[in-house]
Amino acid sequence: MVVWNFKSRLFSTFPSISLFWRRLLLVILLVVLSIISYPHSSFAQPSSKPVEIDLFVQGLSVRNPKVLLEQGLKPGTQTDITLRNQPEGKLNIKSVQQLPITISVPQPNGSVKELPDPKENFRMDILITLTGQANVQEQGLYLGKSRLKIGTPAEIEGFNYLTKATVIDVRS
Template sequence: MAPERDLSSARNGRSWSLVDLGAAAAVVLAAVGVIWSPKLSGAVAQATGALTPVTVLVDVRGVPVANPSALIQAAKREGKVAIVIRNQPHGSVDVKQVLPLQRLLTAVQPNGTVVTAVDPNQATLGSLDARFVLQGQGRKSGGGVVFGNQNLKVGAPVEIEGLQYRVGGTVSGLQTGGQ
């Protein structure tokens, strides 16, 4: 009878093995990953009203393009672009406007006056100079605007990708829905 009693006491007083502790840690880490996932936190922020419309102005300058006006028209027609912030894909955002920018030449005259003129080489060299006005969802934070789970400020480099192009630009302006 003594061996039977020892077996039942071993079942009731079971200790945790290293494998059990590893499995429990994996379950806890998986639960934390689900709770803090960017998509879930974005869905929670949208449901609670923390997300507001954010307008992002992106300037693209000096990108060699065979037909800049056709690229601008294609971006307007598509109506959406994929945006990459600090090498992290954000997803797609709406294109509200694409404004062509004129490059200006500045010269100081012998009498001390400054003269500016439109660069005539811009049309013949085929380079894209444009301002993309993008609309998405984000929230205002103390350090700028959180857009696509990335803190975005004026001067930050971003990439914009359409069906037939991918260009790098710089954020030149931010506006939240309350501004």
């Protein structure tokens, strides 16, 4: 028994199906089968692991740095973090270290000495260590939808502060 006859009739009884429609039906069938049978890695849940992130805040203008360090950026509290203008949730503040702002002063004997900058009364540099959970994927560590890399611009926000920072270290 002939499946397709010369008039493009299926089993010689059904109406004619043109060659175009046969090929289109075959392509649609192959696409559906490939979607169903192809294993997707997007269904896998990413594993989560603890991570420490070091942020460097340079030139933060503040009238009273002690109040900010004692009330706002206090170790043990939480802060909101934004990476690449995408809010990524809350992280715990592990440590806060105020870095000295120094200038190079040439000495009479030709050597150079680092001394505190006398004109920087209302400016400070801070090193902040944050802890939290990050997703581990093939490309690296992700905090929410943003990849954690050195040099990533970040923004941290709390009750009495909002400042921009840069990621300088990521440890897992």
